[in-house]
Amino acid sequence: MRCWHHEGVRPLRPLYAGLTWRRWTFLLLGGLLCAPTAVVVAFVGGTANALLRPEALAIGVTFGVSLLLMAGLGLLPVVRKLEGAVAAELLGAPQVIGTCARWPARLRAAVWFVGHLFCGALACGATIFAPPAIGYGLIRPLLAKDAMIWPSLLGLVVIPAFLYGIVLAGHLAARVAEWALGPSAQERVEAAERRASVQVERTRLARELHDSVGHAxxxxxxxxxxxxxxxxxxxxxxxxxxxxxxxSARTALEDLDHVLGLLREEESARAPQRTLRDLDDLLAKTGLDIRVDRDGDLDRLPSAVSREAYRIIQEGLTNVAKHAGHVPVDLRLSARPGVLDLELRNPMGARTHGRDTGGRGLAGLSERVGVLAGRISAGALDGHWRLAASIPLPKGTA
Structure with missing residues (x-):
């Protein structure tokens, strides 16, 4: 029984919904905005009737002047912003208002403004004259004995038609507002590109924090x-x-200050670009027993390769300290013609056995090396944990 009652009143919901009458209020505002224009049109119409013949020409000139006046106002960017703000509040239209100042967007706003004024004038007229006319049609048979009953029957039909017409007009206005006042296709593409750029920057900052502060x-x-x-x-x-x-704490503070500077969009914020030239300082801070085997001229490596190699070693040593403890580490760096090979190997401590040591750090390293068209692998091998990477080098580098 409850379901039947619930379904029964559903068609009536739009008639007493607050959104319906807010939308109707929006249309009535168009009629109020049309009033100052009507004064100008009346003046132009009187002048045209006095100077132009035939009468049809005067009417055409009056209509043309009024249309140009309203369209000219609609081309103003401030009018588009005001219409968009009111539409978002009363029509329930999208909150994002287009800001593009190009002519296609301004022409859409002008068409919308002209339509809002015309429809507003019709809505005001219907609101003022329709209820009295319908009421008179309903009570006329009661006032005159010889009156026909069909006006009353017509009034009973016109009442729901008028109310649902209000619902339909508000719904159409909300839909058209998305096209006329919302962002253009180009603005949507630009917004998507900005969101993607922000996401890329957030990912980069997360890597910076993980690699530097996490290591420290x-x-x-x-x-x-x-x-x-x-x-x-x-x-x-x-x-x-x-x-x-x-x-290590001082270095972490410097890196953290850099990241916070980027979040504040400070132009003076500069990333600490550590490379393999800073490797000895990194190894000295770890407190681990590290044996290093260098082969080739590492100082001639491209800055991007040297920077990413430094990050790989930093992440690998961080994982050794975190998962294996104080164990000896073997680090091998080989810069051969066309490729840089890097290998980090350590015995698997008691905390390493039986657990997955891969995490966000290794995933971030895979992305970094992938950008340079390199390869990276990490896993257990003969009782040792092995992290190896191979990064291509330009010709003549090593």
Whole structure:
């Protein structure tokens, strides 16, 4: 029974919905805006009737002047903004208003403004004259005994038609507003490109934070734990560990300040572009026992390759400290003609066995190396964890 009652009143919902009458109010506002124009049109019409013959020519001139006046107002960008704001509030149209100042967008806004004024004038006329006319048709048989009953029957038909006409007019106005006042196809494409650009920048910043700050925090954790264990037995080593913690924290603060500067859109923010030239400083801060095997002239590598190689080593050492602990690490760098080979190998500690050590860092490294058309792999091999990357080099680099 409840379902039947619910379905029964559904066709009546638009008649008492607040959105319907807000839309009708929007149309009535068009009629009010049309009033000042009507004064100008009346003046032009009187002048045309006095100067022009035949009468049809005067009417045509009056109509043309009124149309040009309304269209000229509609071409103004401020009118488009005002119409869009009111349409979003009363029509329930999309909140995003087009801002394109090109002529196609301005012409659509002009067509909309002219239509709003004309339809508003009709809506005002219907609101003023329709209810009294319908009411008179309904009560006329009661006032005159010899009156025909068909006006009353016609009034009963006109009432729902008038009310649903209000609903339909508001719905059509909302749909047309999307075309006339909303963003153009070019604006939608530009907005999508801006969103994609923002997403790319966010991804890059996330990588920067993970690679630099995440690495520094891992080193701080390892070094502080080592310093605590040997503070009484070897104060000199503990002092070195604390020094490494200080330097790692300072580096992390610099990287964090850079990222925050980018988020504030500061033009002075510059990314710390660390490359393989800074490798010795990186290895000294880790506190790990690292054996390095260098082959080739690493200083002649392209800056992009050297930078990404540095990040790969940084991420690999961070994972060693996080998952394997204080274990010996073998690092091999080989710059051969046409390719840079990088390999990081360490024994798998107790915390590494039985768990997946891959994470966002390795996924980010895969994307970085992929941009340079290189390859990267990571996994267990003969009781060791091996991280290897191969990056192509331009001819004549190594």
């Amino acid at each position: 925090l891992s080193i701080v954790t390892v070094q502080s734990a080592a310093a605590e264990r040997i503070l009484d037995r070897d104060p000199d080593f503990a002092r070195q560990a604390l020094k490494a913690i200080e330097e």
